[in-house]
Amino acid sequence: xxxxxxxxxxxxxxxxxxxxxxxxxxxxxxxxxxxxxxxxxxxxxxxxxxxxxxxxxxxxxxxxxxxxxxxxxxxxxxxxxxxxxxxxxxxxxxxxxxxxxxxxxxxxxxxxxxxxxxxxxxxxxxxxxxxxxxxxxxxxxxxxxxxxxxxxxxxxxxxxxxxxxxxxxxxxxxxxxxxxxxxxxxxxxxxxxxxxxxxxxxxxxxxxxxxxxxxxxxxxxxxxxxxxxxxxxxxxxxxxxxxxxxxxxxxxxxxxxxxx
Amino acid sequence: xxxxxxxxxxxxxxxxxxxxxxxxxxxxxxxxxxxxxxxxxxxxxxxxxxxxxxxxxxxxxxxxxxxxxxxxxxxxxxxxxxxxxxxxxxxxxxxxxxxxxxxxxxxxxxxxxxxxxxxxxxxxxxxxxxxxxxxxxxxxxxxxxxxxxxxxxxxxxxxxxxxxxxxxxxxxxxxxxxxxxxxxxxxxxxxxxxxxxxxxxxxxxxxxxxxxxxxxxxxxxxxxxxxxxxxxxxxxxxxxxxxxxxxxxxxxxxxxxxxxxxxxxxxxxxxxxxxxxxxxxxxxxxxxxxxxxxxxxxxxxxxxxxxxxxxxxxxxxxxx
Amino acid sequence: xxxxxxxxxxxxxxxxxxxxxxxxxxxxxxxxxxxxxxxxxxxxxxxxxxxxxxxxxxxxxxxxxxxxxxxxxxxxxxxxxxxxxxxxxxxxxxxxxxxxxxxxxxxxxxxxxxxxxxxxxxxxxxxxxxxxxxxxxxxxxxxxxxxxxxxxxxxxxxxxxxxxxxxxxxxxxxxxxxxxxxxxxxxxxxxxxxxxxxxxxxxxxxxxxxxxxxxxxxxxxxxxxxxxxxxxxxxxxxxxxxxxxxxxxxxxxxxxxxxxxxxxxxxxxxxxxxxxxxxxxxxxxxxxxxxxxxxxxxxxxxxxxxxxxxxxxxxxxxxxxxxxxxxxxxxx
Numbered sequence: 023x024x025x026x027x028x029x030x031x032x033x034x035x036x037x038x039x040x041x042x043x044x045x046x047x048x049x050x051x052x053x054x055x056x057x058x059x060x061x062x063x064x065x066x067x068x069x070x071x072x073x074x075x076x077x078x079x080x081x082x083x084x085x086x087x088x089x090x091x092x093x094x095x096x097x098x099x100x101x102x103x104x105x106x107x108x109x110x111x112x113x114x115x116x117x118x119x120x121x122x123x124x125x126x127x128x129x130x131x132x133x134x135x136x137x138x139x140x141x142x143x144x145x146x147x148x149x150x151x152x153x154x155x156x157x158x159x160x161x162x163x164x165x166x167x168x169x170x171x172x173x174x175x176x177x178x179x180x181x182x183x184x185x186x187x188x189x190x191x192x193x194x195x196x197x198x199x200x201x202x203x204x205x206x207x208x209x210x211x212x213x214x215x216x217x218x219x220x221x222x223x224x225x226x227x228x229x230x231x232x233x234x235x236x237x238x239x240x241x242x243x244x245x246x247x248x249x250x251x252x253x254x255x256x257x258x259x260x261x262x263x264x265x266x267x268x269x270x271x272x273x274x275x276x277x278x279x280x281x282x
Numbered sequence: 283x284x285x286x287x288x289x290x291x292x293x294x295x296x297x298x299x300x301x302x303x304x305x306x307x308x309x310x311x312x313x314x315x316x317x318x319x320x321x322x323x324x325x326x327x328x329x330x331x332x333x334x335x336x337x338x339x340x341x342x343x344x345x346x347x348x349x350x351x352x353x354x355x356x357x358x359x360x361x362x363x364x365x366x367x368x369x370x371x372x373x374x375x376x377x378x379x380x381x382x383x384x385x386x387x388x389x390x391x392x393x394x395x396x397x398x399x400x401x402x403x404x405x406x407x408x409x410x411x412x413x414x415x416x417x418x419x420x421x422x423x424x425x426x427x428x429x430x431x432x433x434x435x436x437x438x439x440x441x442x443x444x445x446x447x448x449x450x451x452x453x454x455x456x457x458x459x460x461x462x463x464x465x466x467x468x469x470x471x472x473x474x475x476x477x478x479x480x481x482x483x484x485x486x487x488x489x490x491x492x493x494x495x496x497x498x499x500x501x502x503x504x505x506x507x508x509x510x511x512x513x514x515x516x517x518x519x520x521x522x523x524x525x526x527x528x529x530x531x532x533x534x535x536x537x538x539x540x541x542x543x544x545x546x547x548x549x550x551x552x553x554x555x556x557x558x559x560x561x562x563x564x565x566x567x568x569x570x571x572x573x574x575x576x577x578x579x580x581x582x583x584x585x586x587x588x589x590x591x592x593x594x595x596x597x598x599x600x601x602x
Numbered sequence: 603x604x605x606x607x608x609x610x611x612x613x614x615x616x617x618x619x620x621x622x623x624x625x626x627x628x629x630x631x632x633x634x635x636x637x638x639x640x641x642x643x644x645x646x647x648x649x650x651x652x653x654x655x656x657x658x659x660x661x662x663x664x665x666x667x668x669x670x671x672x673x674x675x676x677x678x679x680x681x682x683x684x685x686x687x688x689x690x691x692x693x694x695x696x697x698x699x700x701x702x703x704x705x706x707x708x709x710x711x712x713x714x715x716x717x718x719x720x721x722x723x724x725x726x727x728x729x730x731x732x733x734x735x736x737x738x739x740x741x742x743x744x745x746x747x748x749x750x751x752x753x754x755x756x757x758x759x760x761x762x763x764x765x766x767x768x769x770x771x772x773x774x775x776x777x778x779x780x781x782x783x784x785x786x787x788x789x790x791x792x793x794x795x796x797x798x799x800x801x802x803x804x805x806x807x808x809x810x811x812x813x814x815x816x817x818x819x820x821x822x823x824x825x826x827x828x829x830x831x832x833x834x835x836x837x838x839x840x841x842x843x844x845x846x847x848x849x850x851x852x853x854x855x856x857x858x859x860x861x862x863x864x865x866x867x868x869x870x871x872x873x874x875x876x877x878x879x880x881x882x883x884x885x886x887x888x889x890x891x892x893x894x895x896x897x898x899x900x901x902x903x904x905x906x907x908x909x910x911x912x913x914x915x916x917x918x919x920x921x922x923x924x925x926x927x928x929x930x931x932x933x934x
Contacts, residue, residue, distance in 0.1 A: 073798060103800035117791035120784075127781075128788045132800025134781055138809060141780030142773055148780070155781070195800055315710050363890050372709060373656050374893045377850055380658075380843055381889025388882035396879070530839075534721070537714065572729040579718040579725075586711050587703050 025086055026051040026199055026230045027072070032081030034067050034254075041067040042078070043254035049199070051086075054221060054231045056245030056262070060274055064254040065234045066112055069201050072232075073109050074099040087198055104132045108197035110188045112204050112234075118177035122168065125176050125187055126159035129194025162190040166220060182213040189220065199230045206237040218244050242266065250274065285417070285445040287567045288560065293451045293520070295559020296458035300513035301536035302543070302551035303465060304506030310482040310546035311502050313372060317379035318359055319510055320533020321386035324526060326352045326511025327518035328394050334405040341407055345457075345515050349508040356507025357500045365496060383530075391526040398525040401518060410450040410519065417445040454516045461509055462552060469548065474501055482546065531575060535562070538582030544592030553593060557581075618764060622757040630756040632872050634828065637763040638821055639864040643848040644770045644857065645817025650846075651855035652783065653810050654790030656709070658842055659700075659716030662723040663693045663815040665837030667822025669727055672740040672832050682746030682827045686820060693819025694812040701811035705804055708793075720842060728834040739833025746827050759828045766824060767861075770817060774857050777813070786810055790855075840882075847885055850892055853899025862901055 027049040034042040042064040049055045057065050070076045072083055074097050084091040085105055094102055117125050134155055140148035163169040166186040171179060176187060185205055192200055202221070206214050214237060221244050225231050235241045241248065241262065248265045250258040252274040258265055265271055301323055308316045326348045333344035363382050367375045416427050419442040420435055427435075435441065469475040477498045480488040489495045517532070518524040539558045543550025558578050566574035585592060622630060642664060649657040667689040674680040674688060704715045727734045734740065745753040746762070753759060777783045785806045788796035797803050826832050844867065852863025867885070874881035892899070 075794065075798075098802075099794075099797035100800050100802045103798055109798055111795070115792050115795040117788055117795065119791060120787055124784055124787070128784050128796070128799050128801070131781065131785055131788075136781045138777075138782055138813070141782050142776050144776060152780070191799065313710075315714065363894075366894055370893070370897065373650070374897050376656060376710065376713065377846070378890050378893040380846070381886045381893070383886070384840070384843060384889065385883055385886025388879045388886065391879045392883065534717070538718075541714070570729075573725060576722050576725045579722050583704075583715050583718045586707060586715050590707065590711055 024051050025049060027232070028082075028084045028086065028091070029068070029072070030082040030084070032068065032071055032078045032083060034064070034071055034076060034078045040254050042071065042251075044081070045251065045254070045256050046081075047249050047256070047259075049230060049232055050247070051230055052225065052228065053246045054225050054233060054244050056241045056248040057232060057234045057251065058236070058241055058248060058265075059251035059257075062253075063251040063274075065251055066203055067254075068251070069109060069203055069232075069234065071095075072102075072201060073107060074102045085199070100132070103195050103197075106196060106198040107201070108192035108195045108199075109201035110185070110192055110203055110205060112207070114181075114184050114188050116176045116184055116187050116191070118175070120176055121172070122163065122174050122176050122179065122187055123156070123159055123172040126162050126190050126194045127155050129162070129191040130155045130158060132195050159190075159194060162194045163187075165193065165223075166190045167216075182209050185209070185217075186220070189224075193224070193229075197229055199232065200224060201232045201234075203234045204236060205233070206235055206240045214240060286443075287563045289445065289447055289451060291560035291563030292556060293454050293559070294563055295556035296455055297513045297517050297520075297555075298532070298536050298539050298559050299552040299555025300458055300461060300509045300516075301532055302539035302555040303462075303548055304510045305537050306540040306543065306545055306548055306551035307478075307502050307506050309540065310548075311478065311485075311499055312364070312368070312375075314364065314375050314379060315537065316364075316503075316506075317376070317533070318363075318382040318386055319506065320529035320531075320536070321383050321390070322352050322356060322507045322529070323510040323514035323517075323532055323536075324524070324529030325355065325386060325390055326507075326514035327524040327528065328390060329511070330515040331394075331399065331401060331518065331524055335402045338405075341405060341519075344405075345512065348515050349511045352511030353504035353508040356503035356510075360500055360503040365499075383533075387526055387530065394526065396526060398523045400522045401524070406519060406522075410448065410453065412449050413446055414449045414452045415445075415447045416443065418443050450520060454520060457512065457516060461512060465505065465509065465548065468505065474498065478502055534582075535575075535578040538578050538585075541582055541590075542585050542592055544594040547592070547594045550592055550594035619761075622760050627756060630760055632868065634756060634760050634763050635872075636865050636868045637760075637767045638825060638828075639845065639848060639868055640767050640861045641763070641770050641824070642818060642821040642845050643852075643860045643864045644774050645814050645821065646845050647849045647855065647857070647860045648774070648777070648786070648810050648814040648817070651849060651860070652778070652786040652790065653807060655705075655807070656713040657716045657811075657814070658713045658839070658846070659718070659720035659723075660814070660818055660845055661837050661839065661842040662716075662720030663697060663818030664822040664825070664841065665720075665723050665727060665834075666696055666815075667693050667819025668826040668832045668837070669734060669740070669822070670819065671823035671826040672743050673733070675743050675827070676740060679744075682823075683748075685827075686823050689819045689823035690816040693822075694816040696819075697812040697815025698808055700815075701808045702804070705807040705811060717839065717842075720837075720839060724834050724837055727837070734834075737834060739831055740826075741831045743826050743830045743832070745830060753827075759824075763824055763828075766820065770820075771857060771861075773813075773817075778857070782806070782809065843889075844885070847889055849899070850889065851899060853901040856899065856901045859899050859901030863899070 025048045029045060029047040031044045031046050032042055033040065033044050045068060057068065059065055067076065071078045072094060074094065078095060083094040085094055085107065087106055092105060117128065134151055136148040136151050160169055160172060163172055166189050168183050168186050171183065176184065179187060189205070206217055209217060218240055221231055221233065233245060245262055248260065248262055249256060250265060250271050257274060258268045258271050301319065304319050305316060308314055329351050330344040330348040333339045333347050334341065339347065359382055363378050364375060367378060413430050416431050418425050418431060418435065420438050421440055425435060469478060477488065477493045478501065480493055481495055481498045485495050535558055536555065539554035540551045542557060543552070543554030558581065561577050561581060562574050565577040621633060625633065646657060646660045649655050670689040670692045671685045674685045675682065700719050704712060707715060728736055747753060748758070785796065785801045788799060788801055789803060789806060793803055848863035848867050849860045851866060852861065853859030871881060874884060
């Protein structure tokens, strides 16, 4: 299996705290890949390193989209998005005072081109592009199942739908690799089941999914491979069943001396 | 000439420092650029003027009265304008501060008129304008004198004054220094000072341990406003001119000083004030007196762009 | 609904167009002032209203436009119609020069830098006496002419500024409903999320700033040609505050709101003229009261409410300092 993302010995320090400590992970193309660990293990920081929100102190992050791998370290978030990596956030970061449709239309930014001149003169090219943007945005909303709320204000959506909206917006950037940061947080069981199906459908559409999640039902239910972080280090890696039985993982979650 | 510019710059700088401290303390605690702070400085000068001209108070009493009244004014402004916006977006509070500044400046103009006024001459202690210390060159020798230059020396045709410090400059430097020391003691040696530092660190935690955050913020305004008023009075006497827009420019420079020192940092603000005072005096003497004010703006912009945490700010406070 | 709106708009335009036939000199001057400030306020609105950044230096671009126009007309004898786009260009250039290094700053810091910039503009035009005659100002700027007819009386200016208002409104509306405009709104709503949507933050803000600056400069160029006299003290900081008041009053981000704000404040300024400085006292109180009781403005755009988020900053997991009014969130 070919890989899509190679994280090599990435280290990120904040002052005296080493949030990510020489972590190496290889994400195979077309998989649903889980990243788990207790609170403060450095999962979100690793995501932030991949998407350019923070720059690692050390290490390399390579995206293998074409034959030549692309180094992501040192690039800005918008450049990484343009390279087909998208993400959602642990606490949803939708654009609350814009319409649901506009949220997703903004996701098309990296794949469209109209400039100031086009906007002001309303050139035929710009009009056609606007129509395309709207159609594609509606298609993404339909994919996550909230197309009926397209004209609502994003902040008026119920919580679960806000999370879907964020996924739709990320999908609108046409990613090859999608990073989901605790998508099931705060969802009820029904919403969680829907989410799991959604994640599988995303994978089936050819997008590799890298998933941070605390809800073990989700992790065990959809992930094909799991990496466990604790105190910034990778402590285990493997198939879900194997990771679940790993004594080091159990200890990390439950504390020393605990029995599962 | 250089030593003279140095002293002039320090005098100016100590006044900027007094005003800058007010900006930095308020910013440190509620993250608000209190645009109205410069107006407090102006009103402080006018109140002392009124106390002297109408109530015929002696100068030190007028200074204290002005400081006390402005402390109250500062608290009142916070209570009326800023306190209701504690939970509102920061831009709303900033616009409110601008509105407050517009209000105060024009109220002052309505009360005291738009013209520049001098302090009543008879109310200013005479010795203020006398020489406290001088350094002169006569016939190749350098003579230092405490007090007035002796008349026989002053009459010499080959006299060059290297440095002359007036008692007023001594008073301004001394009063500023005393106020800064007082401020330091309040912030570091009293309960309310500890509470102030706690609120600046973490308001939520401060309120959880039983600190009345609003009272602490009010106290911060009172303290900053009293110092600002003192600065206004001192400058009013120094230039012997007070006018309704005097607070505006000093306010900007003092804010620049607070930024330069690292916003939220009291010692930094004092340092920033002194540096900008020196830069202005030296810049006016050696670069261009027309652009003397631009120097402070330029320093402010450069600091904000290249080192927004200032000279003494912690990198964590950086807001870029 | 759409048809009715168009009808109302057409009637309003017709009324404005016949204005000069009904109005005398003074009301016409007031109407021109209102429309001039509409252009200015709409220009400013792009920065705080669309992008969520407080710009306190807008009047700097107004002054740059006025002096560009005044000097080109006086010294080189350029036609007003050529000067207008040149002033817009010069405004945009200065907008880019100021914006490129400073637009990565957020919140208060950006506000203060823009403020410093506009103060420096005033200092330069005050002290560059050989070029600008300094505090004496530039008198005798030749009035524009069109098809060989020199502008005489208020009426031609009235139609000129009306044309500029229409163009500005079209510009702002089309901008708001475009890829670029959505990028502005995204930056206003959440800069981090915007960057992750592929929006180049600084570049987009610089474009917004350049547009805003060039509209300010266009207003300045018109003002120079209309008033035929400009001096440095016309472009002081409080002018920026005055224009800011308009958009705050009308509703930040709202195009009709901004225009309403300009109308109300100019009318207020004119009717309160006998009260002298007290009218500025009233403006001050107005700002304070608006922020307290109706922060979204008179004609709030639904989607703009709740804008001007508190400043957020990304910090590692421990020791995150909550700011007043900021929701607490604990990143893992």
